[in-house]
Amino acid sequence: MNKVWIPILLIVIIACILAAACTGTTNKTPVPTTTTSGTTIDLTNQNSPLAATFRNGASYTPIVTPQPLIRLEKVAGGFSSPMMVAVPPDNSGRLFVVDQIGVVKIITPEKKVSDTPFLDVRDRMVRFNTAYDERGLLSIAFHPDYKNNGRIFVYYSAPYSPERR
Numbered sequence: 001m002n003k004v005w006i007p008i009l010l011i012v013i014i015a016c017i018l019a020a021a022c023t024g025t026t027n028k029t030p031v032p033t034t035t036t037s038g039t040t041i042d043l044t045n046q047n048s049p050l051a052a053t054f055r056n057g058a059s060y061t062p063i064v065t066p067q068p069l070i071r072l073e074k075v076a077g078g079f080s081s082p083m084m085v086a087v088p089p090d091n092s093g094r095l096f097v098v099d100q101i102g103v104v105k106i107i108t109p110e111k112k113v114s115d116t117p118f119l120d121v122r123d124r125m126v127r128f129n130t131a132y133d134e135r136g137l138l139s140i141a142f143h144p145d146y147k148n149n150g151r152i153f154v155y156y157s158a159p160y161s162p163e164r165r
Helices: 005-022
Strands: 033-036 039-042 053-055 058-060 082-086 095-099 103-107 137-142 152-156
Touching: 082 137, 095 137, 103 137
Parallel strands: none
Antiparallel strands: 033 039, 053 058, 082 095, 095 103, 137 152
């Protein structure tokens, strides 16, 4: 056989394999099963009506009905760059919104935003570009015993200081 035909033959074989995969032709291998007390169980979920199928090179998964109800609801506004919402472990129903500019404000259970910040670290942070920056006040975490000790942990960008090393 001429050496020129070997690459062409390989290309044809690969094209046939890809064509079979893209047209939905599947390998009909037996589904792995186990028998427990005479009952056959499909451990692969391959025969489930919710299993993914492949057609024309794409995967399709059926949507479960009824579809879950998902919606968005605006709770509060007026934040510069909200980074996260934290819930204190005190069962108060309050939400603490961390704003990148350096303040944490409270949203009450009645969905009112406090005028006075719960925490203000603007004077401790690096200066950053308000148009876009990955620095600032990034997150807070409540101590597990916050209800009794009032401790929180704050993650923010501070200016370099050799004393802090």
